[in-house]
Amino acid sequence: MNLTPDQTVYWQYGVVKLDATIVFTWVLMAVLVGGSALVARGLRHGLKLSRWQCVLEILVTGLTQQIAEVGLREPAKYIAFLGTLFLFVAASALSTIVPGFAAPTSSLSTTVALAVCVFVAVPLFGIAAQGLRGYLHSYLEPTAIMLPFNLISEASRTLALAVRLFGNMMSGAMIVGILLTITPFLFPVVMTALGLLTGMVQAYIFSILAAVYIAAATRPGTDGAGPSDTNPPGKTPWTASPSSP
Amino acid sequence: MDSITLIAVTSIVVAGVTTGFGTMGPALAEGRAVATALTALAQQPDASATITRTLFVGLAMIESTAIYCFVVSMILLFANPFWNAAAVAVHAAAK
Numbered sequence: 001m002n003l004t005p006d007q008t009v010y011w012q013y014g015v016v017k018l019d020a021t022i023v024f025t026w027v028l029m030a031v032l033v034g035g036s037a038l039v040a041r042g043l044r045h046g047l048k049l050s051r052w053q054c055v056l057e058i059l060v061t062g063l064t065q066q067i068a069e070v071g072l073r074e075p076a077k078y079i080a081f082l083g084t085l086f087l088f089v090a091a092s093a094l095s096t097i098v099p100g101f102a103a104p105t106s107s108l109s110t111t112v113a114l115a116v117c118v119f120v121a122v123p124l125f126g127i128a129a130q131g132l133r134g135y136l137h138s139y140l141e142p143t144a145i146m147l148p149f150n151l152i153s154e155a156s157r158t159l160a161l162a163v164r165l166f167g168n169m170m171s172g173a174m175i176v177g178i179l180l181t182i183t184p185f186l187f188p189v190v191m192t193a194l195g196l197l198t199g200m201v202q203a204y205i206f207s208i209l210a211a212v213y214i215a216a217a218t219r220p221g222t223d224g225a226g227p228s229d230t231n232p233p234g235k236t237p238w239t240a241s242p243s244s245p
Numbered sequence: 246m247d248s249i250t251l252i253a254v255t256s257i258v259v260a261g262v263t264t265g266f267g268t269m270g271p272a273l274a275e276g277r278a279v280a281t282a283l284t285a286l287a288q289q290p291d292a293s294a295t296i297t298r299t300l301f302v303g304l305a306m307i308e309s310t311a312i313y314c315f316v317v318s319m320i321l322l323f324a325n326p327f328w329n330a331a332a333v334a335v336h337a338a339a340k
Contacts, residue, residue: 003323160309167312168305174319198305205305 004170005102006109021107028091028104059087070211071219078214081121085114086207089165093199096173097192103199106169108162115162118210119154126217135217161209168202249331256325260318267314274307 002008005020012018039052049057063083067075092103092110104110126135139150172195179188246254282300286293 003319163313163316164305164309167309167316170319171312171315201301201305205302208302 003174004107005104006107008102020102021104021110024092024095024102025104025110027101028088028095032087032091059083066208067211070208071215072211078125078211081117082207082211082214085117085210086203089114089206090200090203093169093196093203096195096199102173103169105165106173108166111162111166111169114165114206115158118161118213119158121210122154122213122217125214129218138217157209157213161206165202165206168198172198247335249328249335252325252327252331256321256328260321263314263318263321267317268311271307271311275304278303278307 005024008020010018010020010023036056039050039056042050043053044050060079060083063079063086064075067078067082072078089105092105095101096103105114123135126138129135130138139147141150172191176188176191176195179191278300282296285296289296
């Protein structure tokens, strides 16, 4: 049984391998880029829009609104990065309904690559927003004693991002595979539908968490005002909610 | 019992225990989270959009601890490094 699409190797020459993960990633990238290029060729103003232009506009405005709700003041600056993350993860979650197509995100290499992108992008956006000194000072918040813990949280949240996405996508395919041997007909269909739902939720979470991390890096002192699993101590928005009478 | 059998038995038992115990905590936590969210929804139906969004994000985060356990047990079952090492050793000894 294949745990990840890494194990399906189409072509190999020495150490250079062309496995299913790379092929499916490039297919997805071609579909996403080619599709949007095709739609963007005929963009129009006015009241009569083409159907696909409406889809694009819904996606872009929806993403902008979600990014703004997390607490990033200028969503247009970040939508290129966060929107790409969301669209890629969501498209690879949806691609599992195509027979024979394995989601590239069910391989740990892909998810680690995406998480490393976030890991690199957070300091870049942080330095761009408040300068090198200001960004480095955010590691000393609230006191200098927290420096090692802030560094650990930086690494652990990257690991958590990668393993969370990998585990969710891999477990979906794995559960369907196991169920096919036990109850072949109806139940795997239900689990596939559930897998689609969790895939979309994971895509949302991945991009929202990246947005929260960027928001925390670009605005020191104030709260990130959003969900985050590695909040700095003293900044826990969920537990701070007062219980209503 | 030779080492390969021992590794197989240990891996299978531990994989089951990992998933079993690893899902207990998240199951309780998700139940509590959903119950609290339902209470909040009943009290403030206007804020349903925010509550539902936060609930989904929170559920996925709670769930990810169970997923970590699942990943560990899947590695134990299908990509066990000790099993592979022992198999290579046995193969080398048979030659």
